[in-house]
Amino acid sequence: MSRQINNIIAITAFLIFIGLINFAGQNIDIEIRGINAFTFILIFAVLLQIVFFIPSFLLKTEKYYDLVGSLTYIATVSLAYFSVENKTMIDSIIYFYVMVWALRLGIYLFRRVRNDGKDVRFEQAKRHFLWFLQYWMGQALWVSLTASPAIIGILSPEDDLLPLLAMIGMALWLSGFTIESVSDYQKRVFRKENDPSEAFIHTGLWAKSRHPNYFGEIMLWTGIAVIASNTLTGIEYITLVSPIFVYILLTRMSGINKLEQIADERYGHLEEYQRYKRNTPVLVPNLLKDKT
Numbered sequence: 001m002s003r004q005i006n007n008i009i010a011i012t013a014f015l016i017f018i019g020l021i022n023f024a025g026q027n028i029d030i031e032i033r034g035i036n037a038f039t040f041i042l043i044f045a046v047l048l049q050i051v052f053f054i055p056s057f058l059l060k061t062e063k064y065y066d067l068v069g070s071l072t073y074i075a076t077v078s079l080a081y082f083s084v085e086n087k088t089m090i091d092s093i094i095y096f097y098v099m100v101w102a103l104r105l106g107i108y109l110f111r112r113v114r115n116d117g118k119d120v121r122f123e124q125a126k127r128h129f130l131w132f133l134q135y136w137m138g139q140a141l142w143v144s145l146t147a148s149p150a151i152i153g154i155l156s157p158e159d160d161l162l163p164l165l166a167m168i169g170m171a172l173w174l175s176g177f178t179i180e181s182v183s184d185y186q187k188r189v190f191r192k193e194n195d196p197s198e199a200f201i202h203t204g205l206w207a208k209s210r211h212p213n214y215f216g217e218i219m220l221w222t223g224i225a226v227i228a229s230n231t232l233t234g235i236e237y238i239t240l241v242s243p244i245f246v247y248i249l250l251t252r253m254s255g256i257n258k259l260e261q262i263a264d265e266r267y268g269h270l271e272e273y274q275r276y277k278r279n280t281p282v283l284v285p286n287l288l289k290d291k292t
Contacts, residue, residue, distance in 0.1 A: 094227055215283050
């Protein structure tokens with residue numbers, strides 16, 4: 001089967017999954033432009049990718065891909081938040097958390113690809129229309145599914161209270177956000193002082209986990225889901241698969257597996273790296289670990 005056919009199948013599958021996600025929000029009473037608010041927001045997320053995909057493909061650049069992903073999170077939760085008349089504490093907490101996460105991650109990733117000059121994920125794909133479009137539609141699915149409990153949590157009515165479960169979710173988000181932010185900062189400092197093609201980071205939080213930033217991201221989206229669970233009813237609970245999707249995405253699809261392969265190719269000949277890999281967990285940090 002040719003790559004083009006595979007790309008078409010993947011793009012179609014992504015759009016179908018987004019359509020299925022849409023069913024979770026059909027009990028929402030709020031409308032935007034006469035359309036169910038959740039449906040409108042999902043359509044907007046897809047169209048936003050297409051709008052930025054076109055010039056990115058013409059210019060053969062991936063520099064704005066991650067920034068647009070963050071922008072899509074900001075835009076979708078903003079559409080939800082400002083369409084609600086009687087906002088509650090939970091609505092505002094979810095909105096604030098997603099905004100802070102998206103702004104920080106988007107700026108960090110944009111700076112990284114600008115400094116590196118390229119993103120190895122797109123080295124070949126950006127030269128092929130359907131292959132590159134597949135990535136952008138994948139991003140639409142990523143935002144739609146990951147943010148779905150946050151969006152529906154904001155759009156759904158609830159009492160203006162802060163139950164214990166929401167506080168637990170807030171603690172999870174704060175812990176995950178801190179781990180992800182510190183990990184990214186440590187890696188950025190390391191890359192400034194070392195050549196990543198020759199040296200690998202294994203200090204700080206990276207001495208406790210080979211991918212602490214991903215662990216933090218999974219934890220913070222679990223926190224968002226826990227907070228949002230206070231407002232969900234019926235079929236809306238299906239959106240709680242969000243952190244599971246994030247876990248699968250980061251560990252089985254676009255994250256850890258590819259980074260581990262790259263690291264093995266670069267540093268596999270180093271005894272220090274082999275020892276680090278043997279003694280350091282892939283994802284969940286070993287807080288009792290003192291040294292490699």
